[in-house]
Amino acid sequence: MRKNSIYIHFPYCLRKCNYCDFVSFPCGENVPDLMEYYLKEIELYQQKFGRKKISSIYFGGGTPSLLPSNVIEAIIEKIYRLYDVDDDVEITLEVNPKTVSDKKLSEFYKVGINRLSIGVQSFDDDELRFLGRIHSSDDAVECIESAKKYFENINCDFIYALPNQSLEKWQKNLEKITKLDVKHLSLYELIIEPKTPLWLWVKNGKIKPISESVAKKMYEWTNHFLRDKFPQYEISNYAKKGFESRHNLNYWNGGDYIGIGVSASGRIFDGAKHFISENPKNIDEWKKNIDGEILPIKPLSKKKRAEEMLIMGLRKNNGIKFNEFKQNSGVDFFDMVDVQKFQNMVKKKFLILCESSVRTSVKGRTLLDAIIREIIK
Numbered sequence: 001m002r003k004n005s006i007y008i009h010f011p012y013c014l015r016k017c018n019y020c021d022f023v024s025f026p027c028g029e030n031v032p033d034l035m036e037y038y039l040k041e042i043e044l045y046q047q048k049f050g051r052k053k054i055s056s057i058y059f060g061g062g063t064p065s066l067l068p069s070n071v072i073e074a075i076i077e078k079i080y081r082l083y084d085v086d087d088d089v090e091i092t093l094e095v096n097p098k099t100v101s102d103k104k105l106s107e108f109y110k111v112g113i114n115r116l117s118i119g120v121q122s123f124d125d126d127e128l129r130f131l132g133r134i135h136s137s138d139d140a141v142e143c144i145e146s147a148k149k150y151f152e153n154i155n156c157d158f159i160y161a162l163p164n165q166s167l168e169k170w171q172k173n174l175e176k177i178t179k180l181d182v183k184h185l186s187l188y189e190l191i192i193e194p195k196t197p198l199w200l201w202v203k204n205g206k207i208k209p210i211s212e213s214v215a216k217k218m219y220e221w222t223n224h225f226l227r228d229k230f231p232q233y234e235i236s237n238y239a240k241k242g243f244e245s246r247h248n249l250n251y252w253n254g255g256d257y258i259g260i261g262v263s264a265s266g267r268i269f270d271g272a273k274h275f276i277s278e279n280p281k282n283i284d285e286w287k288k289n290i291d292g293e294i295l296p297i298k299p300l301s302k303k304k305r306a307e308e309m310l311i312m313g314l315r316k317n318n319g320i321k322f323n324e325f326k327q328n329s330g331v332d333f334f335d336m337v338d339v340q341k342f343q344n345m346v347k348k349k350f351l352i353l354c355e356s357s358v359r360t361s362v363k364g365r366t367l368l369d370a371i372i373r374e375i376i377k
């Protein structure tokens, strides 16, 4: 049976971070109310595609922890009413440490959230200021400690390879988080995205990005350091056994997801066809669509969907199982690749080919984008 997830995008933050190119808008203390739009959009999808079985729900952003718990509760209730929700559904909320109190965390727990993803990014206050985060290292520790009273399943996000960051500084961050008993880590290399303040600073010569060789060393050290504590299961994700993110695994395994909210996208298989949905990035346009009961859905070719699944699948440590790939995409894996180039990557030990699956080697993981570009037909 195909797995289905629901993603809800909340597009507001108290302030914009210096590296951020997500669809998020600074709102200060006046958090806009989008609840009726969310409820309506959830209903429109159910009317269009029926009562799907839901295995995970994810509130992302932006800063969805700015939402009052009663709004989260209303959304979860609506999903339960209209969909067939798994008994052990995973419901994640992204949290900015500065936006929650102990009381608010307990309320999130009571309304059904069972996994938190806390944006820590660094335990170094200078690095946090550089990134433009609104919280301090102490705020993050306090948030993690409070969260542990109510939640067992906690992820923390970190960013590494900052300009001027030494390997030692990054090591300190990781050593500290492994002592705080969380269950999952998402560790992302800093990407300088166009048009962000960071990008302007690089352009004006105010800062210099870290060298590729130091970034690579950090990644390799991370994988080595976490090997026994938090086994890596995706290129940027590490988890204690049994705490891998079900929601993200569904994306990477080529499952379906319904995207709710401004800029959210979705992939839905309905009978014999794949569909893609892409919501407008502009809030007024998104609202106008919902008011007019318009869902921006288009058919997606089997080949395009298979290409996405190939790109995502090779990010996972256990790679792609050929039978699952065929089942989810409708396309044979070997029809998607240039077989000679693929074999060449296997020969060079960038890819590990087994009878029923293929995965990326440790060596191949640092070159994944180039490998995919090379093998895809």
Ligand code: SF4
Binding pocket: 012, 013, 015, 016, 017, 020, 021, 022, 024, 061, 062, 063, 096, 119
């Ligand atoms: S909190 Fe997250 S979404 Fe908001 S501005 Fe910062 S990085 Fe972007």
